[in-house]
Amino acid sequence: MAEAMITLKNVNKSFGKNKVLEKINFSIRKGTFTVILGASGSGKTTLLRLIAGLDFPTGGKIFINGKDVTQEEASKRNISMVFQSYALFPHMNVRENIVFGLKIRKVKKEEIEKKLSTVTKMLKIDNLLGRKPSELSGGQRQRVALARAIISERLICLMDEPLSNLDAKLRSSMRKELKSLQEKLNLTVIYVTHDQIEAMSMADEIILINNGKIEQHADPKTIYENPKTIYVAEFIGTPPMNIFNINLIKNSNIKLPENAEKAGVRPESISFERREIKIGDGEIVFCEYHGSETIYSVKVNETLINVKSIEGKHTIGEKISLYCNREQLLFFNREGRKL
Numbered sequence: 493m494a495e496a497m498i499t500l501k502n503v504n505k506s507f508g509k510n511k512v513l514e515k516i517n518f519s520i521r522k523g524t525f526t527v528i529l530g531a532s533g534s535g536k537t538t539l540l541r542l543i544a545g546l547d548f549p550t551g552g553k554i555f556i557n558g559k560d561v562t563q564e565e566a567s568k569r570n571i572s573m574v575f576q577s578y579a580l581f582p583h584m585n586v587r588e589n590i591v592f593g594l595k596i597r598k599v600k601k602e603e604i605e606k607k608l609s610t611v612t613k614m615l616k617i618d619n620l621l622g623r624k625p626s627e628l629s630g631g632q633r634q635r636v637a638l639a640r641a642i643i644s645e646r647l648i649c650l651m652d653e654p655l656s657n658l659d660a661k662l663r664s665s666m667r668k669e670l671k672s673l674q675e676k677l678n679l680t681v682i683y684v685t686h687d688q689i690e691a692m693s694m695a696d697e698i699i700l701i702n703n704g705k706i707e708q709h710a711d712p713k714t715i716y717e718n719p720k721t722i723y724v725a726e727f728i729g730t731p732p733m734n735i736f737n738i739n740l741i742k743n744s745n746i747k748l749p750e751n752a753e754k755a756g757v758r759p760e761s762i763s764f765e766r767r768e769i770k771i772g773d774g775e776i777v778f779c780e781y782h783g784s785e786t787i788y789s790v791k792v793n794e795t796l797i798n799v800k801s802i803e804g805k806h807t808i809g810e811k812i813s814l815y816c817n818r819e820q821l822l823f824f825n826r827e828g829r830k831l
């Protein structure tokens with residue numbers, strides 16, 4: 493196992509009486525891509541700023557490469573950061589913004605030009621080098637901020653929602669570029685997003701935070717297949733996992749775990765054909781056609797259940813029965829923890 497590059501031990505952060513982060517513990521290995529995922533206001537940017545040294549924790553310790561940096565200034569940490577708000581110099585043009593750090597470090601002119609050309613081509617901003625930030629769109633500014641971070645070639649790179657202003661197509665191609673760049677340069681990246689699809693598609697590991705606390709820290713497959721809590725189960729997946737009261741399946745001939753209150757099943761695991769467990773008889777109340785698949789919302793008693801199916805032939809108002817197999821069901825207790 494590679495060495496831990498960044499470790500947080502019992503990190504807390506409060507602003508006045510407001511506890512924004514509580515008991516944050518994790519270790520990130522060198523050369524990995526970690527995504528911090530969470531809803532708006534959950535504490536993602538605050539966490540990133542603590543790691544960067546732009547703010548300091550109220551309690552706990554931060555280690556980089558084994559060294560305690562908890563009270564160390566940002567400039568000493570050798571980390572590059574892409575901010576949610578871009579933070580470009582308004583009086584400098586794109587070229588000057590990107591190469592600013594390299595010039596300060598007295599990198600040779602030819603080397604700067606070479607790197608500038610590679611990075612700006614990759615991010616498709618090589619035609620904008622003479623413009624000021626005020627003459628750019630949000631997505632273009634975002635890519636200039638990314639270019640500035642990438643060109644610095646620091647081994648740790650923190651990114652705060654760096655693709656949020658791009659259209660879907662550009663975002664998807666940038667994801668691939670970023671991921672392959674990270675692998676090529678063996679960068680340790682911490683990437684903040686509230687977009688679970690982005691997290692699932694890019695991360696080696698996901699740290700899902702809910703209201704300042706870590707809900708689960710695992711690889712995408714584990715997060716998807718084995719969510720620790722209902723919160724995680726409902727955060728991930730499009731549409732998310734169906735969660736319903738176990739009364740719905742009490743009549744099935746299966747042994748339910750002790751203390752089970754809720755059951756969960758992914759929309760793609762539900763079938764219209766007979767399987768081990770009958771979830772119930774219902775009525776289709778909504779169809780969402782996606783081309784290769786259709787999402788049906790089916791009302792069973794008072795519970796709405798989403799089904800993802802490659803069959804597009806069913807229609808609103810149709811009466812239909814829902815089934816699944818035993819191994820596709822997860823059970824949760826009253827506190828929402830998986831059993």
Ligand SMILES: Nc1ncnc2c1ncn2[C@@H]1O[C@H](COP(=O)(O)OP(=O)(O)OP(=O)(O)O)[C@@H](O)[C@H]1O
Pocket residue numbers: 507510512530531532533534535536537538539576686
């Ligand atoms: N300097 C500050 N002073 C007081 N409260 C703050 C400060 N910075 C952040 N907060 C509060 O801390 C909480 C977490 O904020 P943070 O910016 O870390 O959230 P976030 O997860 O990055 O959200 P978003 O996805 O909207 O960017 C919020 O409730 C916010 O209001």
Ligand SMILES: [Mg+2]
Pocket residue numbers: 536537538576652
């Ligand atoms: Mg934020």
